[in-house]
Amino acid sequence: MNPTPPRPAELESAPQTVRLQGVGFGYADTPGVLRDVNLILPRGSFHFLTGPSGAGKSSLLRLLTLSERPTHGEIHLFGDDVTHASRRDIPALRRRMGVVFQDFRLLEHLSVFENVALPLRLAGRRTEDYAANIEEMLQWVGLGHRLHAFPRALSGGEKQRLAIARAVIGKPRLILADEPTGSVDKGMGVRLLHLFQSLNKLGATVLIASHDEALAERSGASILRLDKGRLVEGAA
Amino acid sequence: MKRFLRQPRPALLPRDAGGERWLCVVVAVLCFLACLAAVGVASADRAAHGWTRQLRAEATVQVRPRVGETGAAAAARAAETLAGIDGVTEAEAMDRKTAEDLLRPWLGEAVLPDLPLPHLVIVRLDRDTPASAPTLSRALAEAGLDASVDDHSLWRGEVERAATLITLLAGAAFALIALAAGAAVAYATRAGLAAQRGVIETLSLNGASDRAISALFQRRYGLLAAAAGAIGAVGAALLIVFMRGLGGSEGLTPALPIAWRDLILLSPCPLLAATVAVISAHLSAMRALAAPRRDRDQ
Numbered sequence: 001m002n003p004t005p006p007r008p009a010e011l012e013s014a015p016q017t018v019r020l021q022g023v024g025f026g027y028a029d030t031p032g033v034l035r036d037v038n039l040i041l042p043r044g045s046f047h048f049l050t051g052p053s054g055a056g057k058s059s060l061l062r063l064l065t066l067s068e069r070p071t072h073g074e075i076h077l078f079g080d081d082v083t084h085a086s087r088r089d090i091p092a093l094r095r096r097m098g099v100v101f102q103d104f105r106l107l108e109h110l111s112v113f114e115n116v117a118l119p120l121r122l123a124g125r126r127t128e129d130y131a132a133n134i135e136e137m138l139q140w141v142g143l144g145h146r147l148h149a150f151p152r153a154l155s156g157g158e159k160q161r162l163a164i165a166r167a168v169i170g171k172p173r174l175i176l177a178d179e180p181t182g183s184v185d186k187g188m189g190v191r192l193l194h195l196f197q198s199l200n201k202l203g204a205t206v207l208i209a210s211h212d213e214a215l216a217e218r219s220g221a222s223i224l225r226l227d228k229g230r231l232v233e234g235a236a
Numbered sequence: 237m238k239r240f241l242r243q244p245r246p247a248l249l250p251r252d253a254g255g256e257r258w259l260c261v262v263v264a265v266l267c268f269l270a271c272l273a274a275v276g277v278a279s280a281d282r283a284a285h286g287w288t289r290q291l292r293a294e295a296t297v298q299v300r301p302r303v304g305e306t307g308a309a310a311a312a313r314a315a316e317t318l319a320g321i322d323g324v325t326e327a328e329a330m331d332r333k334t335a336e337d338l339l340r341p342w343l344g345e346a347v348l349p350d351l352p353l354p355h356l357v358i359v360r361l362d363r364d365t366p367a368s369a370p371t372l373s374r375a376l377a378e379a380g381l382d383a384s385v386d387d388h389s390l391w392r393g394e395v396e397r398a399a400t401l402i403t404l405l406a407g408a409a410f411a412l413i414a415l416a417a418g419a420a421v422a423y424a425t426r427a428g429l430a431a432q433r434g435v436i437e438t439l440s441l442n443g444a445s446d447r448a449i450s451a452l453f454q455r456r457y458g459l460l461a462a463a464a465g466a467i468g469a470v471g472a473a474l475l476i477v478f479m480r481g482l483g484g485s486e487g488l489t490p491a492l493p494i495a496w497r498d499l500i501l502l503s504p505c506p507l508l509a510a511t512v513a514v515i516s517a518h519l520s521a522m523r524a525l526a527a528p529r530r531d532r533d534q
Contacts, residue, residue: 065441067437067441087446087525087526088445088446091440091443091444091445091448092443094440094441094442094443095443099441099442101441105434105437105438105441106438107248107250107435107438108250109246109247109250109251110246110248111246114245114246118248118438118439118442119442119443121245121248122439122442122443122444122448123443127245166442170443
């Protein structure tokens with residue numbers, strides 16, 4: 001965890017996991033979803049991305065997962081310019097990220113174990129190589145007893161923890177989470193925040209998009225604030 | 237943990253998305269029809285060759301008796317003359333009763349006794365080195381017989397053309413059915429992609445390449461088409477066995493004779509169906525995945 005926001009000079013000199021430079025984004029019918037966003041996330045830093053609904057938080061995350069292309073500006077991930085990364089190069093970049101979706105995006109036909117194993121399986125790893133790691137991870141997020149359950153049998157909080165376990169099982173260098181506490185009670189929200197802080201302590205760069213400003217303030221993390229597509233606080 | 241090591245890993249694509257059961261039924265029916273069309277091509281080809289071989293192996297000689305000679309005697313003399321020629325295996329004069337039997341279905345009983353019938357000799361030719369019509373005519377002339385030889389060349393040409401047309405039509409039907417099977421699989425793949433967009437996005441965001449996602453669809457639809465192809469081929473085989481058993485080597489009609497070896501034609505059906513499905517699935521999946529995301533979202 002990085003409780004104190006680093007100063008701009010420190011940001012410039014530190015190894016950067018994410019750098020956005022003059023990034024703009026919009027759709028044909030809704031231009032200006034993001035406007036001239038400049039942002040640096042140093043390696044191992046912890047950030048909250050806040051702002052009202054429609055401010056562009058989810059769009060920014062979609063740009064970082066390379067699900068969308070910016071209309072202008074540059075996106076650098078892990079030190080490389082990926083603004084125009086080819087579809088062939090994207091999977092390798094995504095394997096270095098862990099993404100927690102607001103709607104969990106769990107595969108309903110796979111068990112808890114298989115859902116967590118997904119990134120490893122897609123990376124070509126064999127079950128015997130990762131089975132123990134998954135059990136350990138699920139113990140860590142409090143789902144050790146639900147290995148064989150299917151997502152439909154889980155509560156909202158359990159689903160959220162399962163989604164987080166899947167996002168971090170591959171030891172990603174960048175963790176992106178979209179409203180990870182949106183569907184859980186306050187106690188669970190704090191517990192999940194501690195989970196992200198633990199992952200951050202292990203070296204991952206964490207960016208959490210959340211409209212829960214109180215939670216962001218309480219976390220002590222660097223706060224980036226978006227409003228009407230502009231980064232009004234925490235810009236590089 | 238041992239449980240996970242023992243069990244095969246579950247499929248990444250959920251079962252029966254995009255109406256796979258119905259696709260299986262449609263592909264099985266199309267494969268069934270394609271198998272029948274393939275056997276139809278073989279039968280038509282066999283029938284055509286049979287007809288032309290039969291026509292080529294026979295000639296008909298019409299004998300006109302000279303004054304003082306009966307028609308039957310002239311025909312018998314012609315048969316005797318022709319039987320001794322190289323390239324002729326048998327020559328037989330057709331008696332009046334046999335000729336009447338042939339005409340009875342067309343003309344009825346009443347007029348036959350008064351009808352003047354030509355005196356014919358049926359000549360069976362050697363299949364490998366048949367005697368030509370001029371050779372037969374020359375031998376008859378040398379024997380002092382007034383006769384004309386019909387080697388069926390006119391009919392043979394017509395039959396060959398008709399048989400070629402039937403074979404081509406059956407081939408075209410086979411090609412169209414195979415195309416329809418491919419189109420059905422391609423459509424189902426696209427429907428499957430649309431139905432599983434959420435799953436595909438999750439796989440993609442967890443690091444799956446387009447090629448890996450496409451491979452999932454290729455495997456799914458390839459296996460499905462192979463199973464459907466096997467069902468269609470077995471169905472067609474049962475029908476063919478039934479027809480062969482019911483009608484013997486001529487099947488239900490001499491126009492489309494069936495041989496046991498025709499069943500071999502059905503054996504590649506599952507493999508062909510799977511190949512068509514894999515190619516269709518690959519093309520459809522790669523095209524859909526390469527499409528701009530916003531287009532897919534719309």
